[in-house]
Amino acid sequence: MAKNFKNFIGGAWVAPIAGEYYENRNPADWTDLVGRFPSSGPKDVDRAVRSALQGFARWRKTPAPARGDVLRHVGDLLTRRKEEIARAMTREMGKVLAETRGDVQEGIDTAYYAASEGRRLFGHTVPSELRDKFAMSVRRPIGVAGIITPFNFPMAIPTWKIFPALLCGNAVIFKPSADVPHTGTLLVECLLEAGLPPEVIQLTHGRGGAVGNAIVGHPKIPLISFTGSTETGAKLGEVCGRMHKRLSLEMGGKNAMIVMGDANLELALDGVLWGAFGTTGQRCTATSRLLLHRKIHDRFLRMLVDRVEKLRLGDGLLPTTDVGPMINKPALDNTADYVEIARGEGAQIVCGGRKATGGKLANGWFYRPTVVAGVKPGMRIEQEEVFGPVLAVLKFGTLEQAIRINNDVKYGLSSSLYTKDVHAAFRAVEDIDAGITYINAPTIGAEAHLPFGGVKETGNGHREGGWQVYDFFSETKTVYVDYSGRLQRAQIDTYEA
Ligand code: UN1
Numbered sequence: 265m266a267k268n269f270k271n272f273i274g275g276a277w278v279a280p281i282a283g284e285y286y287e288n289r290n291p292a293d294w295t296d297l298v299g300r301f302p303s304s305g306p307k308d309v310d311r312a313v314r315s316a317l318q319g320f321a322r323w324r325k326t327p328a329p330a331r332g333d334v335l336r337h338v339g340d341l342l343t344r345r346k347e348e349i350a351r352a353m354t355r356e357m358g359k360v361l362a363e364t365r366g367d368v369q370e371g372i373d374t375a376y377y378a379a380s381e382g383r384r385l386f387g388h389t390v391p392s393e394l395r396d397k398f399a400m401s402v403r404r405p406i407g408v409a410g411i412i413t414p415f416n417f418p419m420a421i422p423t424w425k426i427f428p429a430l431l432c433g434n435a436v437i438f439k440p441s442a443d444v445p446h447t448g449t450l451l452v453e454c455l456l457e458a459g460l461p462p463e464v465i466q467l468t469h470g471r472g473g474a475v476g477n478a479i480v481g482h483p484k485i486p487l488i489s490f491t492g493s494t495e496t497g498a499k500l501g502e503v504c505g506r507m508h509k510r511l512s513l514e515m516g517g518k519n520a521m522i523v524m525g526d527a528n529l530e531l532a533l534d535g536v537l538w539g540a541f542g543t544t545g546q547r548c549t550a551t552s553r554l555l556l557h558r559k560i561h562d563r564f565l566r567m568l569v570d571r572v573e574k575l576r577l578g579d580g581l582l583p584t585t586d587v588g589p590m591i592n593k594p595a596l597d598n599t600a601d602y603v604e605i606a607r608g609e610g611a612q613i614v615c616g617g618r619k620a621t622g623g624k625l626a627n628g629w630f631y632r633p634t635v636v637a638g639v640k641p642g643m644r645i646e647q648e649e650v651f652g653p654v655l656a657v658l659k660f661g662t663l664e665q666a667i668r669i670n671n672d673v674k675y676g677l678s679s680s681l682y683t684k685d686v687h688a689a690f691r692a693v694e695d696i697d698a699g700i701t702y703i704n705a706p707t708i709g710a711e712a713h714l715p716f717g718g719v720k721e722t723g724n725g726h727r728e729g730g731w732q733v734y735d736f737f738s739e740t741k742t743v744y745v746d747y748s749g750r751l752q753r754a755q756i757d758t759y760e761a
Contacts, residue, residue, distance in 0.1 A: 303474065452465055491515070536568065546591060554658070613636055
Protein backbone atom coordinates (compact mmCIF):
# COMPACT_ATOMS: atom_id res chain seq x y z
CA MET A 265 0.00 0.00 0.00
CA ALA A 266 1.41 3.35 -0.99
CA LYS A 267 1.79 5.88 1.75
CA ASN A 268 -0.41 8.93 2.29
CA PHE A 269 2.03 11.82 2.68
CA LYS A 270 1.12 14.93 4.67
CA ASN A 271 1.35 18.68 4.66
CA PHE A 272 3.53 20.42 7.22
CA ILE A 273 1.37 23.11 8.82
CA GLY A 274 1.29 24.63 12.29
CA GLY A 275 4.45 22.84 13.38
CA ALA A 276 3.16 19.31 12.60
CA TRP A 277 2.71 16.84 9.74
CA VAL A 278 -1.04 16.97 9.10
CA ALA A 279 -3.63 15.62 6.68
CA PRO A 280 -5.34 18.10 4.33
CA ILE A 281 -8.52 19.54 5.84
CA ALA A 282 -10.76 18.19 3.06
CA GLY A 283 -9.09 14.76 3.32
CA GLU A 284 -8.37 14.59 -0.41
CA TYR A 285 -5.23 13.12 -1.99
CA TYR A 286 -3.77 12.65 -5.47
CA GLU A 287 -1.41 10.01 -6.79
CA ASN A 288 2.22 10.72 -7.67
CA ARG A 289 3.65 8.16 -10.12
CA ASN A 290 7.06 7.47 -11.61
CA PRO A 291 7.13 8.94 -15.15
CA ALA A 292 9.49 6.16 -16.34
CA ASP A 293 7.03 3.50 -15.13
CA TRP A 294 3.56 4.59 -14.23
CA THR A 295 2.81 1.30 -12.48
CA ASP A 296 5.22 2.53 -9.75
CA LEU A 297 3.23 4.65 -7.28
CA VAL A 298 5.50 6.98 -5.28
CA GLY A 299 2.73 7.94 -2.88
CA ARG A 300 -0.50 9.84 -2.36
CA PHE A 301 -0.11 13.53 -1.58
CA PRO A 302 -2.55 16.08 -0.16
CA SER A 303 -4.79 18.02 -2.53
CA SER A 304 -4.79 21.09 -0.32
CA GLY A 305 -7.05 24.08 -0.67
CA PRO A 306 -7.61 27.60 0.68
CA LYS A 307 -8.43 26.39 4.21
CA ASP A 308 -5.07 24.62 4.49
CA VAL A 309 -3.34 27.76 3.24
CA ASP A 310 -5.19 29.86 5.79
CA ARG A 311 -4.02 27.63 8.63
CA ALA A 312 -0.50 27.74 7.25
CA VAL A 313 -0.54 31.54 7.14
CA ARG A 314 -1.74 31.84 10.74
CA SER A 315 1.08 29.62 11.92
CA ALA A 316 3.67 31.27 9.65
CA LEU A 317 2.85 34.68 11.13
CA GLN A 318 3.77 33.33 14.56
CA GLY A 319 6.93 31.82 13.12
CA PHE A 320 7.78 35.14 11.49
CA ALA A 321 7.38 37.08 14.77
CA ARG A 322 10.06 34.91 16.34
CA TRP A 323 12.38 34.32 13.36
CA ARG A 324 12.67 37.97 12.40
CA LYS A 325 14.25 38.61 15.83
CA THR A 326 16.77 35.79 15.43
CA PRO A 327 20.13 37.34 14.49
CA ALA A 328 20.98 36.83 10.81
CA PRO A 329 24.23 34.92 11.60
CA ALA A 330 22.17 32.48 13.70
CA ARG A 331 19.69 32.10 10.85
CA GLY A 332 22.68 31.39 8.64
CA ASP A 333 23.87 28.68 11.04
CA VAL A 334 20.58 26.82 10.57
CA LEU A 335 21.06 26.96 6.79
CA ARG A 336 24.64 25.71 7.11
CA HIS A 337 23.27 22.76 8.99
CA VAL A 338 20.72 22.21 6.20
CA GLY A 339 23.64 22.11 3.75
CA ASP A 340 25.34 19.46 5.91
CA LEU A 341 22.15 17.36 6.00
CA LEU A 342 21.63 17.62 2.25
CA THR A 343 25.23 16.53 1.78
CA ARG A 344 24.68 13.52 4.00
CA ARG A 345 21.39 12.59 2.28
CA LYS A 346 22.46 13.52 -1.26
CA GLU A 347 22.27 10.04 -2.79
CA GLU A 348 18.96 9.13 -1.16
CA ILE A 349 17.35 12.41 -2.26
CA ALA A 350 18.76 12.13 -5.79
CA ARG A 351 17.23 8.66 -6.16
CA ALA A 352 13.86 9.80 -4.84
CA MET A 353 13.98 12.72 -7.26
CA THR A 354 14.79 10.56 -10.30
CA ARG A 355 11.98 8.22 -9.31
CA GLU A 356 9.39 10.96 -9.19
CA MET A 357 10.48 13.17 -12.09
CA GLY A 358 12.65 11.03 -14.36
CA LYS A 359 15.93 12.84 -15.10
CA VAL A 360 19.09 10.74 -14.86
CA LEU A 361 20.89 10.27 -11.55
CA ALA A 362 23.94 12.34 -12.53
CA GLU A 363 21.54 15.25 -12.99
CA THR A 364 19.52 14.74 -9.81
CA ARG A 365 22.78 14.52 -7.87
CA GLY A 366 23.73 17.85 -9.45
CA ASP A 367 20.33 19.23 -8.49
CA VAL A 368 20.91 18.35 -4.81
CA GLN A 369 24.44 19.79 -5.07
CA GLU A 370 22.97 23.09 -6.27
CA GLY A 371 20.85 23.08 -3.09
CA ILE A 372 23.95 22.42 -0.98
CA ASP A 373 25.86 25.26 -2.67
CA THR A 374 22.89 27.57 -2.13
CA ALA A 375 22.72 26.61 1.55
CA TYR A 376 26.38 27.42 2.19
CA TYR A 377 26.12 30.68 0.28
CA ALA A 378 23.08 31.65 2.36
CA ALA A 379 24.88 30.67 5.57
CA SER A 380 27.74 33.02 4.77
CA GLU A 381 25.34 35.80 3.77
CA GLY A 382 24.10 35.75 7.38
CA ARG A 383 27.35 37.50 8.26
CA ARG A 384 27.03 40.06 5.45
CA LEU A 385 23.50 41.12 4.50
CA PHE A 386 25.08 44.49 3.84
CA GLY A 387 23.42 47.82 4.20
CA HIS A 388 25.19 51.02 3.17
CA THR A 389 26.70 53.77 5.27
CA VAL A 390 27.19 57.03 3.37
CA PRO A 391 28.09 60.59 4.31
CA SER A 392 25.21 62.90 5.11
CA GLU A 393 25.03 66.28 3.39
CA LEU A 394 24.63 67.82 6.86
CA ARG A 395 27.04 68.08 9.76
CA ASP A 396 26.70 65.87 12.81
CA LYS A 397 24.36 63.51 11.08
CA PHE A 398 24.73 59.82 10.31
CA ALA A 399 23.10 58.26 7.20
CA MET A 400 22.74 54.55 6.46
CA SER A 401 20.48 51.79 5.22
CA VAL A 402 19.65 48.44 6.84
CA ARG A 403 17.82 45.31 5.66
CA ARG A 404 14.58 44.17 7.23
CA PRO A 405 12.54 41.00 6.80
CA ILE A 406 9.22 41.40 5.00
CA GLY A 407 6.83 38.71 6.27
CA VAL A 408 5.42 35.43 4.97
CA ALA A 409 6.82 34.47 1.57
CA GLY A 410 4.82 32.26 -0.83
CA ILE A 411 7.18 30.01 -2.79
CA ILE A 412 5.77 28.20 -5.86
CA THR A 413 8.18 25.98 -7.78
CA PRO A 414 8.26 23.73 -10.89
CA PHE A 415 9.03 20.04 -11.40
CA ASN A 416 12.27 20.24 -13.38
CA PHE A 417 14.65 21.22 -10.55
CA PRO A 418 12.76 19.87 -7.55
CA MET A 419 15.54 20.68 -5.08
CA ALA A 420 17.64 23.46 -6.62
CA ILE A 421 14.85 25.91 -7.48
CA PRO A 422 13.05 25.67 -4.10
CA THR A 423 16.39 26.26 -2.35
CA TRP A 424 17.17 29.28 -4.58
CA LYS A 425 14.05 30.87 -3.13
CA ILE A 426 13.53 29.38 0.33
CA PHE A 427 17.09 29.76 1.66
CA PRO A 428 17.47 33.49 0.89
CA ALA A 429 13.89 34.09 2.09
CA LEU A 430 14.72 32.45 5.42
CA LEU A 431 18.13 34.05 5.73
CA CYS A 432 16.51 37.46 5.37
CA GLY A 433 14.20 36.60 8.30
CA ASN A 434 10.96 35.77 6.48
CA ALA A 435 8.69 32.79 7.12
CA VAL A 436 7.88 30.55 4.15
CA ILE A 437 4.86 28.78 2.71
CA PHE A 438 6.17 26.31 0.15
CA LYS A 439 4.13 24.74 -2.63
CA PRO A 440 6.22 22.40 -4.77
CA SER A 441 4.93 21.29 -8.17
CA ALA A 442 2.33 18.54 -7.82
CA ASP A 443 4.68 16.36 -9.91
CA VAL A 444 7.51 16.45 -7.32
CA PRO A 445 5.97 16.54 -3.84
CA HIS A 446 8.28 13.88 -2.45
CA THR A 447 11.46 15.91 -3.01
CA GLY A 448 9.71 18.92 -1.46
CA THR A 449 8.88 16.82 1.58
CA LEU A 450 12.51 15.69 1.93
CA LEU A 451 13.70 19.29 1.79
CA VAL A 452 11.30 20.32 4.55
CA GLU A 453 12.47 17.35 6.65
CA CYS A 454 16.05 18.66 6.36
CA LEU A 455 15.02 22.20 7.33
CA LEU A 456 13.27 20.91 10.46
CA GLU A 457 16.08 18.57 11.41
CA ALA A 458 18.54 21.46 11.07
CA GLY A 459 16.69 23.33 13.81
CA LEU A 460 14.47 25.75 11.92
CA PRO A 461 11.63 26.76 14.27
CA PRO A 462 8.72 24.68 12.88
CA GLU A 463 6.29 27.57 12.32
CA VAL A 464 8.81 29.27 10.03
CA ILE A 465 8.24 26.69 7.25
CA GLN A 466 4.86 25.46 6.03
CA LEU A 467 4.44 22.90 3.25
CA THR A 468 1.15 22.80 1.35
CA HIS A 469 0.90 20.19 -1.41
CA GLY A 470 -1.53 20.26 -4.28
CA ARG A 471 -2.43 21.71 -7.65
CA GLY A 472 -1.60 25.24 -8.71
CA GLY A 473 -5.25 26.02 -9.48
CA ALA A 474 -6.28 25.31 -5.90
CA VAL A 475 -3.46 25.77 -3.45
CA GLY A 476 -1.21 27.98 -5.62
CA ASN A 477 -4.01 30.46 -6.25
CA ALA A 478 -4.88 30.48 -2.55
CA ILE A 479 -1.30 31.43 -1.70
CA VAL A 480 -1.04 34.13 -4.35
CA GLY A 481 -4.38 35.68 -3.38
CA HIS A 482 -3.91 35.52 0.39
CA PRO A 483 -3.88 39.04 1.87
CA LYS A 484 -1.33 38.14 4.57
CA ILE A 485 1.32 36.91 2.11
CA PRO A 486 3.11 40.04 0.87
CA LEU A 487 5.70 38.41 -1.37
CA ILE A 488 5.54 35.66 -3.95
CA SER A 489 8.37 33.96 -5.83
CA PHE A 490 7.36 31.80 -8.78
CA THR A 491 9.15 29.74 -11.41
CA GLY A 492 6.99 28.31 -14.19
CA SER A 493 5.30 29.22 -17.44
CA THR A 494 5.01 32.74 -18.83
CA GLU A 495 1.21 32.27 -19.09
CA THR A 496 0.84 31.44 -15.38
CA GLY A 497 3.27 34.21 -14.47
CA ALA A 498 1.04 36.74 -16.24
CA LYS A 499 -1.95 35.63 -14.15
CA LEU A 500 0.08 35.91 -10.95
CA GLY A 501 1.20 39.35 -12.05
CA GLU A 502 -2.39 40.56 -12.32
CA VAL A 503 -3.26 39.39 -8.81
CA CYS A 504 -0.05 40.64 -7.23
CA GLY A 505 -0.31 43.98 -9.02
CA ARG A 506 -3.83 44.50 -7.75
CA MET A 507 -2.83 43.52 -4.20
CA HIS A 508 0.48 45.46 -4.22
CA LYS A 509 2.55 42.34 -3.59
CA ARG A 510 6.20 41.93 -4.34
CA LEU A 511 6.54 39.29 -7.06
CA SER A 512 9.57 37.56 -8.59
CA LEU A 513 8.91 35.68 -11.82
CA GLU A 514 11.20 33.23 -13.59
CA MET A 515 9.55 31.91 -16.73
CA GLY A 516 10.03 30.65 -20.27
CA GLY A 517 12.95 30.61 -22.65
CA LYS A 518 13.75 29.97 -26.30
CA ASN A 519 17.49 29.80 -25.90
CA ALA A 520 19.82 29.62 -28.88
CA MET A 521 23.32 28.31 -29.32
CA ILE A 522 25.21 30.06 -32.11
CA VAL A 523 28.06 28.10 -33.72
CA MET A 524 30.43 30.21 -35.81
CA GLY A 525 32.46 28.93 -38.77
CA ASP A 526 35.69 28.96 -36.74
CA ALA A 527 34.28 27.09 -33.71
CA ASN A 528 35.71 23.92 -32.23
CA LEU A 529 32.98 21.65 -33.59
CA GLU A 530 33.59 18.69 -31.26
CA LEU A 531 33.26 21.04 -28.29
CA ALA A 532 30.09 22.60 -29.71
CA LEU A 533 28.66 19.13 -30.35
CA ASP A 534 29.13 18.00 -26.75
CA GLY A 535 27.64 21.34 -25.69
CA VAL A 536 24.51 21.14 -27.78
CA LEU A 537 23.78 17.53 -26.80
CA TRP A 538 23.93 18.49 -23.13
CA GLY A 539 22.09 21.78 -23.61
CA ALA A 540 19.26 20.39 -25.73
CA PHE A 541 18.66 16.96 -24.24
CA GLY A 542 19.77 17.29 -20.60
CA THR A 543 16.68 17.06 -18.32
CA THR A 544 14.96 15.72 -21.49
CA GLY A 545 14.87 19.32 -22.73
CA GLN A 546 12.66 20.32 -19.81
CA ARG A 547 14.68 23.33 -18.65
CA CYS A 548 13.89 26.97 -19.07
CA THR A 549 17.57 27.27 -20.01
CA ALA A 550 17.44 24.38 -22.52
CA THR A 551 19.10 24.90 -25.90
CA SER A 552 16.06 24.79 -28.15
CA ARG A 553 17.51 26.57 -31.19
CA LEU A 554 20.83 25.80 -32.86
CA LEU A 555 22.10 28.51 -35.21
CA LEU A 556 24.79 27.16 -37.52
CA HIS A 557 27.08 29.23 -39.73
CA ARG A 558 26.52 28.21 -43.34
CA LYS A 559 30.18 27.15 -43.68
CA ILE A 560 29.78 24.35 -41.14
CA HIS A 561 26.00 23.81 -41.28
CA ASP A 562 25.83 20.56 -43.26
CA ARG A 563 28.83 18.94 -41.62
CA PHE A 564 27.75 19.83 -38.09
CA LEU A 565 24.19 18.65 -38.72
CA ARG A 566 25.50 15.24 -39.83
CA MET A 567 27.72 15.01 -36.74
CA LEU A 568 24.77 15.98 -34.57
CA VAL A 569 22.28 13.50 -35.98
CA ASP A 570 24.83 10.73 -35.64
CA ARG A 571 25.22 11.44 -31.93
CA VAL A 572 21.53 12.09 -31.19
CA GLU A 573 20.55 8.74 -32.70
CA LYS A 574 22.89 7.04 -30.22
CA LEU A 575 21.28 8.61 -27.13
CA ARG A 576 19.70 5.89 -25.01
CA LEU A 577 16.25 6.52 -23.56
CA GLY A 578 15.25 4.84 -20.32
CA ASP A 579 14.76 4.90 -16.61
CA GLY A 580 17.03 7.59 -15.14
CA LEU A 581 18.05 5.26 -12.31
CA LEU A 582 19.85 2.94 -14.76
CA PRO A 583 23.50 3.70 -15.61
CA THR A 584 22.81 2.88 -19.28
CA THR A 585 20.32 5.76 -19.66
CA ASP A 586 21.29 9.05 -21.31
CA VAL A 587 17.84 10.64 -21.51
CA GLY A 588 14.93 10.02 -19.13
CA PRO A 589 11.18 10.31 -19.65
CA MET A 590 9.12 13.46 -19.83
CA ILE A 591 7.29 14.48 -16.70
CA ASN A 592 3.74 13.45 -17.65
CA LYS A 593 1.34 12.77 -20.49
CA PRO A 594 0.33 16.39 -21.19
CA ALA A 595 4.03 17.29 -21.54
CA LEU A 596 4.59 14.37 -23.90
CA ASP A 597 1.55 15.25 -26.01
CA ASN A 598 2.58 18.90 -26.14
CA THR A 599 6.01 17.93 -27.49
CA ALA A 600 4.45 15.62 -30.08
CA ASP A 601 2.10 18.46 -31.13
CA TYR A 602 5.01 20.85 -31.63
CA VAL A 603 6.82 18.38 -33.86
CA GLU A 604 3.66 18.12 -35.99
CA ILE A 605 3.47 21.91 -36.12
CA ALA A 606 7.10 22.01 -37.34
CA ARG A 607 6.33 19.41 -40.01
CA GLY A 608 3.33 21.45 -41.10
CA GLU A 609 5.52 24.57 -41.34
CA GLY A 610 7.78 22.78 -43.82
CA ALA A 611 10.72 21.97 -41.53
CA GLN A 612 12.40 18.55 -41.77
CA ILE A 613 12.45 16.11 -38.88
CA VAL A 614 15.94 14.67 -39.34
CA CYS A 615 15.86 12.37 -36.33
CA GLY A 616 13.43 11.37 -33.59
CA GLY A 617 10.04 12.94 -34.14
CA ARG A 618 7.94 10.35 -32.36
CA LYS A 619 7.02 8.88 -29.01
CA ALA A 620 9.07 5.91 -27.87
CA THR A 621 7.01 2.91 -26.89
CA GLY A 622 7.43 -0.80 -26.38
CA GLY A 623 9.84 -2.93 -24.35
CA LYS A 624 11.19 -1.24 -21.23
CA LEU A 625 9.69 2.09 -22.34
CA ALA A 626 6.13 0.76 -22.57
CA ASN A 627 4.97 2.22 -19.24
CA GLY A 628 6.68 5.60 -19.39
CA TRP A 629 6.29 9.05 -20.98
CA PHE A 630 9.15 8.81 -23.48
CA TYR A 631 9.80 10.95 -26.54
CA ARG A 632 12.74 10.39 -28.87
CA PRO A 633 15.38 13.16 -28.91
CA THR A 634 14.45 15.13 -32.00
CA VAL A 635 16.31 17.39 -34.40
CA VAL A 636 14.31 19.63 -36.74
CA ALA A 637 16.32 21.12 -39.62
CA GLY A 638 15.49 23.71 -42.26
CA VAL A 639 13.83 25.92 -39.66
CA LYS A 640 13.26 29.54 -40.68
CA PRO A 641 13.01 32.60 -38.40
CA GLY A 642 9.40 33.23 -37.44
CA MET A 643 8.19 29.62 -37.58
CA ARG A 644 6.33 28.60 -34.43
CA ILE A 645 8.91 25.89 -33.72
CA GLU A 646 11.49 28.70 -33.75
CA GLN A 647 9.50 31.12 -31.58
CA GLU A 648 7.63 29.09 -28.95
CA GLU A 649 8.92 27.21 -25.95
CA VAL A 650 8.45 23.43 -26.34
CA PHE A 651 9.90 22.25 -22.99
CA GLY A 652 10.83 18.88 -24.45
CA PRO A 653 13.69 17.13 -26.28
CA VAL A 654 13.30 19.04 -29.55
CA LEU A 655 16.05 21.09 -31.17
CA ALA A 656 15.31 23.49 -34.05
CA VAL A 657 18.26 24.09 -36.42
CA LEU A 658 18.69 27.28 -38.47
CA LYS A 659 21.37 28.45 -40.91
CA PHE A 660 22.94 31.93 -40.85
CA GLY A 661 25.60 33.88 -42.75
CA THR A 662 26.98 36.57 -40.41
CA LEU A 663 27.23 37.10 -36.66
CA GLU A 664 24.93 40.12 -36.95
CA GLN A 665 22.30 37.97 -38.60
CA ALA A 666 22.66 35.27 -35.93
CA ILE A 667 22.27 37.80 -33.12
CA ARG A 668 19.19 39.23 -34.83
CA ILE A 669 17.62 35.76 -35.02
CA ASN A 670 18.63 35.11 -31.42
CA ASN A 671 16.95 38.30 -30.22
CA ASP A 672 13.82 38.10 -32.32
CA VAL A 673 11.77 36.04 -29.82
CA LYS A 674 9.68 37.14 -26.86
CA TYR A 675 11.96 35.43 -24.34
CA GLY A 676 15.49 36.26 -23.15
CA LEU A 677 16.89 33.84 -20.58
CA SER A 678 20.07 32.12 -21.72
CA SER A 679 22.28 32.16 -24.83
CA SER A 680 25.50 30.68 -26.12
CA LEU A 681 28.18 31.38 -28.73
CA TYR A 682 30.89 29.01 -29.89
CA THR A 683 33.84 30.76 -31.53
CA LYS A 684 37.59 31.23 -31.25
CA ASP A 685 37.30 34.90 -32.20
CA VAL A 686 37.48 37.19 -29.18
CA HIS A 687 35.87 40.03 -31.13
CA ALA A 688 32.83 37.92 -31.94
CA ALA A 689 32.63 36.76 -28.32
CA PHE A 690 32.50 40.26 -26.89
CA ARG A 691 30.14 41.45 -29.63
CA ALA A 692 27.75 38.67 -28.57
CA VAL A 693 28.08 39.55 -24.89
CA GLU A 694 27.16 43.12 -25.74
CA ASP A 695 24.39 42.59 -28.28
CA ILE A 696 22.54 39.43 -27.28
CA ASP A 697 19.34 40.24 -25.37
CA ALA A 698 19.41 37.67 -22.58
CA GLY A 699 20.00 37.42 -18.86
CA ILE A 700 22.85 34.96 -19.39
CA THR A 701 25.41 34.53 -22.19
CA TYR A 702 27.84 31.62 -22.29
CA ILE A 703 30.92 31.64 -24.51
CA ASN A 704 32.07 28.17 -25.59
CA ALA A 705 29.65 26.49 -23.19
CA PRO A 706 26.00 25.49 -23.62
CA THR A 707 22.96 27.47 -22.47
CA ILE A 708 22.55 25.44 -19.27
CA GLY A 709 24.77 25.25 -16.22
CA ALA A 710 24.11 28.27 -14.06
CA GLU A 711 26.10 28.41 -10.81
CA ALA A 712 24.42 29.13 -7.49
CA HIS A 713 26.51 32.16 -6.54
CA LEU A 714 25.79 34.26 -9.65
CA PRO A 715 22.59 36.09 -10.59
CA PHE A 716 20.12 34.01 -12.60
CA GLY A 717 17.23 35.39 -14.61
CA GLY A 718 16.10 36.72 -17.94
CA VAL A 719 14.90 39.73 -19.88
CA LYS A 720 11.68 40.37 -21.82
CA GLU A 721 8.89 37.88 -21.12
CA THR A 722 11.22 35.52 -19.28
CA GLY A 723 11.04 37.54 -16.10
CA ASN A 724 9.98 40.75 -14.41
CA GLY A 725 13.35 42.25 -13.60
CA HIS A 726 14.35 40.26 -10.53
CA ARG A 727 17.24 37.85 -10.28
CA GLU A 728 17.70 34.68 -8.29
CA GLY A 729 21.03 33.29 -7.14
CA GLY A 730 24.10 35.11 -5.89
CA TRP A 731 23.81 38.37 -4.02
CA GLN A 732 20.91 39.86 -5.94
CA VAL A 733 18.17 37.57 -4.66
CA TYR A 734 18.70 39.01 -1.16
CA ASP A 735 17.36 42.32 -2.43
CA PHE A 736 14.10 40.64 -3.36
CA PHE A 737 13.59 38.98 0.01
CA SER A 738 14.38 42.00 2.19
CA GLU A 739 13.08 45.50 2.59
CA THR A 740 15.48 48.43 2.84
CA LYS A 741 15.05 50.88 5.67
CA THR A 742 16.94 54.15 5.53
CA VAL A 743 18.10 55.50 8.89
CA TYR A 744 19.22 59.06 9.73
CA VAL A 745 20.68 59.92 13.12
CA ASP A 746 21.07 63.61 13.74
CA TYR A 747 23.32 64.33 16.73
CA SER A 748 23.69 68.09 16.15
CA GLY A 749 21.07 68.97 18.76
CA ARG A 750 19.29 71.42 16.46
CA LEU A 751 16.96 71.36 13.48
CA GLN A 752 18.93 70.85 10.28
CA ARG A 753 16.90 71.08 7.11
CA ALA A 754 18.02 68.81 4.26
CA GLN A 755 18.55 70.61 0.92
CA ILE A 756 18.24 73.99 2.72
CA ASP A 757 20.83 74.18 5.48
CA THR A 758 23.26 72.03 3.56
CA TYR A 759 26.19 74.28 2.86
CA GLU A 760 26.08 76.68 5.76
CA ALA A 761 29.54 77.75 6.86
C1 UN1 B 1 15.58 26.02 -14.97
O1 UN1 B 1 15.65 25.46 -16.05
O2 UN1 B 1 14.48 26.37 -14.52
O3 UN1 B 1 21.49 26.54 -15.52
C2 UN1 B 1 16.75 26.30 -14.12
C3 UN1 B 1 20.78 25.56 -15.47
C4 UN1 B 1 20.34 25.04 -14.12
C5 UN1 B 1 19.11 25.73 -13.67
C6 UN1 B 1 18.00 25.71 -14.66
N1 UN1 B 1 21.40 25.18 -13.17
O4 UN1 B 1 20.41 25.01 -16.46
